[in-house]
Amino acid sequence: MEGGVAYENGLNFKATELTLGLPGSGETEGQGGVRNNNKRPMPTPETNEEESQAHKAADRGSTAPAAKMLCRAQIVGWPPIRSYRKNSLQAKNSEGEASGMYVKVSMDGAPYLRKIDLKVYRDYPELLKALEAMFKFAAGVYSEREGYKGSEYVPTYEDKDGDWMLVGDVPWDMFMSSCKRLRIMKGSEARGLGCGV
Amino acid sequence: MNYFPDEVLEHIFDFVGSHKDRNSVSQVCKLWYRIESYSRQKVFVGNCYAIGPERVAERFSGLKSITLKGKPHFADFNLVPPDWGGFVYPWIEAFARSRVGLEELRLKRMVVSDESLELLSRSFPNFKSLVLVSCEGFTTDGLAAVAAYCRQLKELDLQENDVEDHRGHWLSCFPESSTSLVSLNFACLKGDINLPALERLVARSPNLKSLRLSRAVPLDVLQRILIRAPQLLDLGVGSYLHDPDSENYNKLVTAIQKCKSVRSLSGFLDVAPHCLSAFHIICPNLTSLNLSYAPGIYDNELIKLLRHCHKLQRLWILDCIGDKGLEVVASTCKDLEELRVFPSDPYVGQAAVTEEGLVAISRGCQKLNSILYFCQQMTNAALITVAKNCPNFVRFRLCILDPTKPDAVTQQPLDEGFGAIVQACKDLKRLSLSGLLTDQVFLYIGMYAEQLEMLSIAFAGDSDKGMQYVLKGCKKLRKLEIRDSPFGNAALLMDVAKYETMRSLWMSSCEVTLGGCKALAKRMPGLNVEIINENDQMEFVGGCDDDRQKVEKMYLYRTLAGQRRDAPEFVWTL
Numbered sequence: 001m002e003g004g005v006a007y008e009n010g011l012n013f014k015a016t017e018l019t020l021g022l023p024g025s026g027e028t029e030g031q032g033g034v035r036n037n038n039k040r041p042m043p044t045p046e047t048n049e050e051e052s053q054a055h056k057a058a059d060r061g062s063t064a065p066a067a068k069m070l071c072r073a074q075i076v077g078w079p080p081i082r083s084y085r086k087n088s089l090q091a092k093n094s095e096g097e098a099s100g101m102y103v104k105v106s107m108d109g110a111p112y113l114r115k116i117d118l119k120v121y122r123d124y125p126e127l128l129k130a131l132e133a134m135f136k137f138a139a140g141v142y143s144e145r146e147g148y149k150g151s152e153y154v155p156t157y158e159d160k161d162g163d164w165m166l167v168g169d170v171p172w173d174m175f176m177s178s179c180k181r182l183r184i185m186k187g188s189e190a191r192g193l194g195c196g197v
Numbered sequence: 198m199n200y201f202p203d204e205v206l207e208h209i210f211d212f213v214g215s216h217k218d219r220n221s222v223s224q225v226c227k228l229w230y231r232i233e234s235y236s237r238q239k240v241f242v243g244n245c246y247a248i249g250p251e252r253v254a255e256r257f258s259g260l261k262s263i264t265l266k267g268k269p270h271f272a273d274f275n276l277v278p279p280d281w282g283g284f285v286y287p288w289i290e291a292f293a294r295s296r297v298g299l300e301e302l303r304l305k306r307m308v309v310s311d312e313s314l315e316l317l318s319r320s321f322p323n324f325k326s327l328v329l330v331s332c333e334g335f336t337t338d339g340l341a342a343v344a345a346y347c348r349q350l351k352e353l354d355l356q357e358n359d360v361e362d363h364r365g366h367w368l369s370c371f372p373e374s375s376t377s378l379v380s381l382n383f384a385c386l387k388g389d390i391n392l393p394a395l396e397r398l399v400a401r402s403p404n405l406k407s408l409r410l411s412r413a414v415p416l417d418v419l420q421r422i423l424i425r426a427p428q429l430l431d432l433g434v435g436s437y438l439h440d441p442d443s444e445n446y447n448k449l450v451t452a453i454q455k456c457k458s459v460r461s462l463s464g465f466l467d468v469a470p471h472c473l474s475a476f477h478i479i480c481p482n483l484t485s486l487n488l489s490y491a492p493g494i495y496d497n498e499l500i501k502l503l504r505h506c507h508k509l510q511r512l513w514i515l516d517c518i519g520d521k522g523l524e525v526v527a528s529t530c531k532d533l534e535e536l537r538v539f540p541s542d543p544y545v546g547q548a549a550v551t552e553e554g555l556v557a558i559s560r561g562c563q564k565l566n567s568i569l570y571f572c573q574q575m576t577n578a579a580l581i582t583v584a585k586n587c588p589n590f591v592r593f594r595l596c597i598l599d600p601t602k603p604d605a606v607t608q609q610p611l612d613e614g615f616g617a618i619v620q621a622c623k624d625l626k627r628l629s630l631s632g633l634l635t636d637q638v639f640l641y642i643g644m645y646a647e648q649l650e651m652l653s654i655a656f657a658g659d660s661d662k663g664m665q666y667v668l669k670g671c672k673k674l675r676k677l678e679i680r681d682s683p684f685g686n687a688a689l690l691m692d693v694a695k696y697e698t699m700r701s702l703w704m705s706s707c708e709v710t711l712g713g714c715k716a717l718a719k720r721m722p723g724l725n726v727e728i729i730n731e732n733d734q735m736e737f738v739g740g741c742d743d744d745r746q747k748v749e750k751m752y753l754y755r756t757l758a759g760q761r762r763d764a765p766e767f768v769w770t771l
Contacts, residue, residue: 077274078655079540079571079598082331084357084385088490089541
């Protein structure tokens with residue numbers, strides 16, 4: 001995965017580095033104590049906002065004690081909305097904006113299309129395996145330079161702009177948000193797509 | 198002296214509908230009391246512990262409909278531990294024994310067991326209507342009993358209940374001979390639904406006017422239901438996920454076009470934001486729209502939808518509408534009377550609306566009389582403007598997500614803003630405060646809020662004076678609920694007789710002590726003064742230590758039934 005700090009690679013020098021910012025605000029160094037909306041791995045999501053609010057309040061010289069605001073993460077029953085509503089919103093937020101992200105999949109030569117839920121898959125290998133099973137073909141080996149090598153069929157997708165792209169070029173998340181439909185193209189037509197120039 | 202025969206009086210009393218008026222009528226003289234009592238069909242009991250069911254059955258021998266409320270309001274926000282009480286079973290059992298001809302049961306914040314639903318369904322052959330709001334304790338098995346045995350059932354309305362779902366067979370328990378349904382709302386159920394059974398039920402219910410579906414009902418079923426029930430007045434869409442190119446969607450568009458009577462729309466519990474345009478055709482007829490469970494509808498789709506809703510009187514929405522969206526509402530919905538803006542992400546603590554949205558609404562919607570507004574910030578200037586634009590508020594509830602936030606511009610407390618509201622809105626009956634507030638706001642409330650019946654206070658005030666102003670000034674106060682505010686014994690004990698003119702008082706995380714509560718209980722035997730002692734925080738010791746023991750949660754209420762016998766061990770009645 002590109003971006004982000006490689007915590008898995010042993011010593012995390014960033015974490016022990018002395019900075020002026022709050023812990024976790026590595027990307028906003030140089031802005032003093034002011035934080036932006038960086039998400040850091042905290043158990044309670046709202047604690048971010050609490051400290052942010054408290055610091056903002058301290059900056060403004062508000063009369064309300066910062067300690068009170070810091071404790072808001074632990075305030076039972078605030079904001080005052082029914083548990084039923086709170087629970088249903090929580091469920092929705094963890095599901096995402098729409099439950100299920102169905103896209104049509106066509107294969108050249110197949111009599112009818114299929115539909116798959118992209119959200120079910122975590123990455124390209126999983127998706128390709130599912131497509132291969134669904135349409136009984138082999139996609140070949142993907143490389144950035146040569147596209148899918150060793151196969152008659154090539155998985156492609158139509159993106160938001162209406163262009164046909166090779167599956168696998170962009171990061172998975174970007175693919176998820178831009179893929180409108182999939183098409184498993186027959187090798188002869190696929191020549192020129194994704195082949196290194 | 199009375200020259201009218203009883204039947205004439207009874208006939209005249211028929212025209213007296215509200216229970217408040219009927220209560221007044223019954224106090225005129227013994228004769229009127231007697232006639233009013235046996236002719237009253239609808240009884241309202243605002244606190245199920247204020248009176249026993251036997252007494253109610255005895256006094257109102259013609260009782261057909263009863264409304265019961267159980268737990269204190271703050272139970273909605275998890276401030277009351279489970280097992281506190283509010284059981285409906287004793288009521289159903291007592292009514293069954295007394296052979297009450299019960300036809301309608303409306304419950305709010307009560308514990309409803311499957312057993313009680315089964316007993317209900319078997320004991321009252323004319324039972325027609327069950328409405329449960331914010332209740333818990335039952336499963337779909339209880340619903341199955343109601344479906345199977347209430348032969349005359351017209352209404353089954355489940356609003357925001359916590360129901361344990363044992364899968365969808367309850368719907369198939371409605372017998373084939375059951376054709377009387379007028380209203381069915383199961384939107385709050387989480388499990389699967391027997392879809393063919395639902396379709397058949399709708400097909401054989403020609404009087405069905407209100408139908409609110411759960412998210413288990415997909416688009417194709419919705420479409421077939423709408424074809425069967427074009428006479429619907431009130432529709433709650435369950436799941437609205439579809440492919441805009443599909444045949445199902447086109448069929449839906451046709452079906453919706455036939456639903457010319459729909460006046461109220463809600464739901465969209467699962468929604469893909471495209472193609473709400475199918476509903477644009479019915480939007481101009483809508484008087485009520487509830488999209489507060491549809492976070493998937495926002496930005497352009499939401500605005501486009503709202504621009505068609507010229508006749509809207511009631512709108513419940515999420516704050517992702519934003520201030521700009523509220524401006525669209527203000528310019529489109531000139532008949533708006535009630536607005537509720539809920540937070541779409543309560544856990545993060547950011548709301549997408551500010552004082553600007555509220556001001557825009559107040560400018561555009563002159564008929565506004567009821568508002569619940571969760572927002573990021575507020576200013577005194579905005580509240581003063583709102584008060585000037587909308588003097589007709591009956592209910593005004595403001596919730597700033599940061600509960601002690603001052604005026605966002607001046608950093609002052611919001612006393613002046615709320616003061617303007619209570620001064621301008623002479624008919625104000627319900628008020629909820631938030632933001633940084635001192636004793637001053639309570640001075641204003643005591644001075645101006647003459648019609649105020651319910652007041653909710655959180656994180657506000659500086660001293661006992663605040664609460665004292667309210668108790669002294671608000672003559673019509675019935676319910677007072679306070680949390681996390683510095684009011685103590687001096688305020689609590691200032692006017693103990695007042696509590697007998699009120700339904701209830703809730704105080705949590707305030708400064709009242711065990712000694713103060715005991716003193717109150719001693720002086721007012723007509724009240725139940727209950728302490729909720731969670732986690733063994735307190736010890737029931739006598740003597741001067743009582744005055745040092747702060748009470749975390751106190752709930753007191755007037756009652757004719759004495760100490761309740763179903764209190765759990767963490768509830769002490771003093």
